[in-house]
Amino acid sequence: MTPLVELDNVVAGYGGAPILNGINIEIHASDIGVIIGPNGAGKSTALKSIFGLLQVTGGAIRFDGEDITNRLPDALVPLGLSFVPQERNVFTSMTVHENLEMGGFIRDDDLSGTLSEIYDMFPDLKAKRHQNAGELSGGQRQMVAMGRALMSRPKLLLLDEPSAGLSPRYMMEIFEQVVRINKTGVGILMVEQNARQALGFASKGFVLASGQNRFTGTGQELLDDPEVAKSFLGG
Amino acid sequence: MNELIFFFNNVVVSGLVLGSIYALGAIGVTLVFGILRFAHFAHGDMMTMGGFVAFLLASLFAAWGLTLPVPLGFAVLPLTFVITAALALGIDKGFYAPLRARGAKPVTLLIASIGVTLIIQGMIRLFFGTGTYNFFEGAPKELYRIEVPLEEATRTINFSQPQVLLLLVTVVTVVALHLFLTRARLGKAMRAMADNADLAQVSGINTALVVRVTWIIAGGLAALAGTMLALDVTLKPDLAFNILLPIFAAAIVGGLGQAYGAIAGGFLIGFAETAAIFNWSILLRPFRDALPEFIEIPNNLALVPTEYKLTVAFIILVITLLARPTGIFKGAST
Amino acid sequence: MNRRTLIFFGALLAYYAIAGVFFGAAYISLLSVQALAFALIALGLNIQWGFGGLFNFGIMGSLMVGGFAATTISFPVNPEFWASDGPALLGQVAIAAAIGAVLVIAAGQAHRIGITGRWKTTLQVIAWFAAYVIYRSRIDPAVAYIEATDAGWIGGLGLHPILGWIFGGVLAAGVAYIIGKVSLGLRTDYLAIATIGISEIIRALIKNMDWLTRGTLTVSPLDWPVPRPQDLQAMGLAIADSFVVGRVAFFGVLLVVLALVLYLVQRAYGGPWGRMMRAIRDNHIAAAAMGKDVKSRQLEIFIFGSVLMGIGGAALVTLNQIFDPGSYQPINHTFLIWVMLIVGGAGNNWGAVFGALFIYLTWMLSDAAAQFLFNGLSDWMVTMGWPGIPDVQSRSSQMRVLILGVVITLALRYTPRGLIPETYQARD
Numbered sequence: 001m002t003p004l005v006e007l008d009n010v011v012a013g014y015g016g017a018p019i020l021n022g023i024n025i026e027i028h029a030s031d032i033g034v035i036i037g038p039n040g041a042g043k044s045t046a047l048k049s050i051f052g053l054l055q056v057t058g059g060a061i062r063f064d065g066e067d068i069t070n071r072l073p074d075a076l077v078p079l080g081l082s083f084v085p086q087e088r089n090v091f092t093s094m095t096v097h098e099n100l101e102m103g104g105f106i107r108d109d110d111l112s113g114t115l116s117e118i119y120d121m122f123p124d125l126k127a128k129r130h131q132n133a134g135e136l137s138g139g140q141r142q143m144v145a146m147g148r149a150l151m152s153r154p155k156l157l158l159l160d161e162p163s164a165g166l167s168p169r170y171m172m173e174i175f176e177q178v179v180r181i182n183k184t185g186v187g188i189l190m191v192e193q194n195a196r197q198a199l200g201f202a203s204k205g206f207v208l209a210s211g212q213n214r215f216t217g218t219g220q221e222l223l224d225d226p227e228v229a230k231s232f233l234g235g
Numbered sequence: 236m237n238e239l240i241f242f243f244n245n246v247v248v249s250g251l252v253l254g255s256i257y258a259l260g261a262i263g264v265t266l267v268f269g270i271l272r273f274a275h276f277a278h279g280d281m282m283t284m285g286g287f288v289a290f291l292l293a294s295l296f297a298a299w300g301l302t303l304p305v306p307l308g309f310a311v312l313p314l315t316f317v318i319t320a321a322l323a324l325g326i327d328k329g330f331y332a333p334l335r336a337r338g339a340k341p342v343t344l345l346i347a348s349i350g351v352t353l354i355i356q357g358m359i360r361l362f363f364g365t366g367t368y369n370f371f372e373g374a375p376k377e378l379y380r381i382e383v384p385l386e387e388a389t390r391t392i393n394f395s396q397p398q399v400l401l402l403l404v405t406v407v408t409v410v411a412l413h414l415f416l417t418r419a420r421l422g423k424a425m426r427a428m429a430d431n432a433d434l435a436q437v438s439g440i441n442t443a444l445v446v447r448v449t450w451i452i453a454g455g456l457a458a459l460a461g462t463m464l465a466l467d468v469t470l471k472p473d474l475a476f477n478i479l480l481p482i483f484a485a486a487i488v489g490g491l492g493q494a495y496g497a498i499a500g501g502f503l504i505g506f507a508e509t510a511a512i513f514n515w516s517i518l519l520r521p522f523r524d525a526l527p528e529f530i531e532i533p534n535n536l537a538l539v540p541t542e543y544k545l546t547v548a549f550i551i552l553v554i555t556l557l558a559r560p561t562g563i564f565k566g567a568s569t
Numbered sequence: 570m571n572r573r574t575l576i577f578f579g580a581l582l583a584y585y586a587i588a589g590v591f592f593g594a595a596y597i598s599l600l601s602v603q604a605l606a607f608a609l610i611a612l613g614l615n616i617q618w619g620f621g622g623l624f625n626f627g628i629m630g631s632l633m634v635g636g637f638a639a640t641t642i643s644f645p646v647n648p649e650f651w652a653s654d655g656p657a658l659l660g661q662v663a664i665a666a667a668i669g670a671v672l673v674i675a676a677g678q679a680h681r682i683g684i685t686g687r688w689k690t691t692l693q694v695i696a697w698f699a700a701y702v703i704y705r706s707r708i709d710p711a712v713a714y715i716e717a718t719d720a721g722w723i724g725g726l727g728l729h730p731i732l733g734w735i736f737g738g739v740l741a742a743g744v745a746y747i748i749g750k751v752s753l754g755l756r757t758d759y760l761a762i763a764t765i766g767i768s769e770i771i772r773a774l775i776k777n778m779d780w781l782t783r784g785t786l787t788v789s790p791l792d793w794p795v796p797r798p799q800d801l802q803a804m805g806l807a808i809a810d811s812f813v814v815g816r817v818a819f820f821g822v823l824l825v826v827l828a829l830v831l832y833l834v835q836r837a838y839g840g841p842w843g844r845m846m847r848a849i850r851d852n853h854i855a856a857a858a859m860g861k862d863v864k865s866r867q868l869e870i871f872i873f874g875s876v877l878m879g880i881g882g883a884a885l886v887t888l889n890q891i892f893d894p895g896s897y898q899p900i901n902h903t904f905l906i907w908v909m910l911i912v913g914g915a916g917n918n919w920g921a922v923f924g925a926l927f928i929y930l931t932w933m934l935s936d937a938a939a940q941f942l943f944n945g946l947s948d949w950m951v952t953m954g955w956p957g958i959p960d961v962q963s964r965s966s967q968m969r970v971l972i973l974g975v976v977i978t979l980a981l982r983y984t985p986r987g988l989i990p991e992t993y994q995a996r997d
């Protein structure tokens with residue numbers, strides 16, 4: 001079976017020396033993939049390289065078997081990719097509702113079904129739908145960001161540290177939703193700092209360091225690996 | 236009472252008129268800034284260009300013997316809007332888009348807008364010379380006089396026909412723009428891109444399309460502003476370059492990137508200018524007899540002499556930059 | 570200077586020589602002197618933009634300030650003014666201004682007596698307003714008096730023109746200090762609009778302050794640092810020769826000034842000062858983190874560039890022997906210089922000088938070329954039985970604006986770093 005997304009020896013950077021020195025990642029539609037690694041390892045860079053936000057200089061990226069290396073975001077969203085960046089991931093001067101509508105910009109059909117699905121998923125948002133996203137708390141913003149990304153009905157959702165800076169309550173809520181979204185047939189590839197929790201529900205785990213794969217396995221395998229635990233999970 | 240009417244005519248009516256022109260210009264400046272992140276200095280010249288497009292069209296229709304109850308310059312506005320918007324698109328394609336494609340910094344686009352200024356100015360002067368043109372060919376503009384239903388009032392509140400039409404155009408434009416930005420998919424996409432261009436791109440918004448729409452609106456509004464300004468005064472090649480400062484001041488005061496801020500800023504500067512050059516001693520004259528002998532009302536109590544009107548917009552601009560650089564509506568920060 | 574630079578300057582020399590053959594010695598010598606003055610001005614902009622990354626759309630203001638200084642310093646004394654009550658009235662104005670200044674400064678120190686926040690701001694606004702009213706109450710009658718008397722204006726000081734140039738530099742520095750204090754540190758777009766605003770205000774002031782500048786009434790002739798053509802004629806030189814000789818001598822003076830400035834700037838830019846400036850320009854944040862006082866360095870460089878513009882503006886007015894505030898236009902006095910720098914190469918002093926000399930001649934040539942072209946076209950149209958082109962002269966002099974726009978557009982597109990680019994580091 002062809003994987004949903006496949007990074008094949010990807011080399012990429014921001015114009016200077018490459019940040020990713022040949023990394024490999026494979027995700028199927030049923031997978032929740034979690035990337036962990038120290039700060040500056042290139043985790044965000046890996047997601048951005050999939051989404052055409054920087055120059056890939058070596059290797060290939062395939063989506064559903066199709067080569068999408070260096071395609072621009074407005075060509076990727078219609079294919080079924082969606083991305084929630086780590087920072088500045090909502091339109092602060094627009095209402096929650098408008099944020100979600102922007103996520104569905106590429107769709108020409110009626111958005112109301114998807115909108116109500118998302119409001120069901122995040123009831124907090126429904127109450128604040130006419131409030132500016134900039135006025136929301138960090139957790140609620142993260143929900144808006146995820147909701148926005150889901151509006152295009154993606155096959156693959158890329159999440160960059162969705163739980164960063166959130167209280168445990170919001171973190172759990174976000175993680176629960178990630179699992180639920182995955183159950184509907186959406187492949188997930190996320191970067192996480194809360195590595196233990198995330199690996200707990202991950203079907204695949206990738207440890208990146210200095211732009212290279214250090215360990216790859218199921219979430220449980222990584223949790224059980226003493227070396228991973230020592231170097232990357234804080235003992 | 237007559238003094239009050241005089242005040243109304245010179246400050247309120249003139250302020251509304253000036254404010255409308257500034258607002259229409261500033262909206263374009265602020266939208267272009269919001270989307271493309273550079274101060275488009277050729278905007279004044281786009282306004283002038285719009286004025287000349289309208290003048291050409293009006294002359295053409297006049298030559299065909301067309302007469303209407305409204306000035307021809309006003310009647311051709313829709314067509315002028317379309318033509319100038321197309322020219323604005325062409326300017327972007329020819330001058331700015333290649334630089335953006337190369338990944339040039341916004342400041343390079345700012346410098347490129349000097350080139351556009353020079354080319355538009357050069358074209359206009361080449362074909363029309365440096366003289367002034369009048370849409371009304373000597374026929375006086377119609378004047379609407381509103382009687383004030385009071386005993387002592389012998390003066391009337393005056394609007395010229397172009398002024399009334401200008402206010403009308405402004406109201407229609409502002410309402411239409413509001414509906415576009417809050418209801419239309421592309422309008423919202425425009426706000427999204429001004430808010431966070433990276434996220435807009437990530438969301439799959441067709442940013443190239445948004446850029447085109449921005450130029451259409453900016454160019455079209457510039458045409459409206461330029462034409463209405465030329466109808467109110469006269470048409471000349473440096474028509475709008477001279478009001479570039481108040482227009483930018485309006486956009487900055489309102490917060491660069493904020494359409495509503497630009498409207499508010501435009502009217503703020505318009506009223507401030509007319510109030511600053513108004514001779515306030517006229518309002519004090521009725522009290523002359525009530526005042527003790529030794530207090531003499533000077534003949535001229537204008538805050539700023541007319542020839543220095545420009546300083547008003549500038550001072551407001553400087554105060555804004557010092558006190559609140561993001562503008563009253565929180566636009567782009569430093 | 571590398572080979573590329575030498576080749577470009579060689580070509581430039583040939584360009585001037587060919588133009589000289591067409592225009593004649595008298596006119597090309599005039600153009601050459603003017604071009605040198607523009608080279609000085611372009612160097613000033615190069616220091617601000619090329620070295621410091623500081624945007625300046627207000628070059629016209631500095632040039633006018635320089636021109637005003639040259640006029641006031643070198644024009645003969647106006648005895649009628651000094652015999653009238655004018656000086657006394659102006660003395661009162663000075664006192665009023667001083668009182669106003671004291672008020673404003675005092676309000677700025679209000680926090681020392683415990684007035685802070687909103688109250689201090691209110692107090693400052695009131696102080697500014699009071700100062701303005703006090704000043705206006707003295708200046709208005711003084712102006713009315715001076716303009717009504719036979720004196721008409723205060724006249725000049727009758728000093729050497731070179732002193733006028735120096736004063737032009739000083740005055741431009743003062744204006745630049747105020748602009749810089751207010752607007753440096755703002756984003757580029759704001760700096761651009763702030764500088765364009767100040768230069769427009771300077772134009773309005775100089776145009777309308779008849780008592781101080783003679784405004785659009787203008788005064789002439791101004792003295793030169795070398796014998797003027799009319800002086801040479803009085804000494805018995807033929808008219809045609811007098812222009813060439815006088816202008817060549819003027820050229821010599823300006824060349825010495827330019828060479829001196831160029832030498833100093835080149836040296837400074839090659840040294841530690843230049844390295845620091847580049848560091849600040851290319852990376853504000855890192856430079857600030859390294860403990861550089863970015864803002865005052867930028868103020869320094871902004872002032873320094875403006876000084877050169879003031880001197881250049883003064884030299885131009887001295888050369889023309891007349892200061893006509895009505896003749897200043899942003900196109901001819903701000904944008905033209907930007908085109909010179911962009912085409913020549915921002916960040917390279919030789920590029921700035923080359924751009925100024927090359928663009929100035931092109932700018933002046935395109936007028937003549939367009940006239941030639943249009944006349945030919947018009948004649949051809951007449952022979953075809955069509956009406957000729959009306960106002961060929963005024964139209965063709967507008968042609969150069971168009972050409973200038975095309976030139977800068979092409980430069981940005983195809984040689985974004987200029988013909989003689991910066992040698993240190995790529996930008997953009």
Ligand SMILES: Nc1ncnc2c1ncn2[C@@H]1O[C@H](COP(=O)(O)OP(=O)(O)O)[C@@H](O)[C@H]1O
Binds near residue numbers: 014019038041042
């Ligand atoms: N926009 C950028 N331009 C240049 N370098 C960048 C950029 N973003 C990140 N980097 C560099 O790339 C490396 C990896 O960053 P990133 O992928 O964000 O790490 P993380 O694993 O913490 O998400 C870091 O050394 C960082 O400095």
Ligand SMILES: [Mg+2]
Binds near residue numbers: 043
């Ligand atoms: Mg990261």
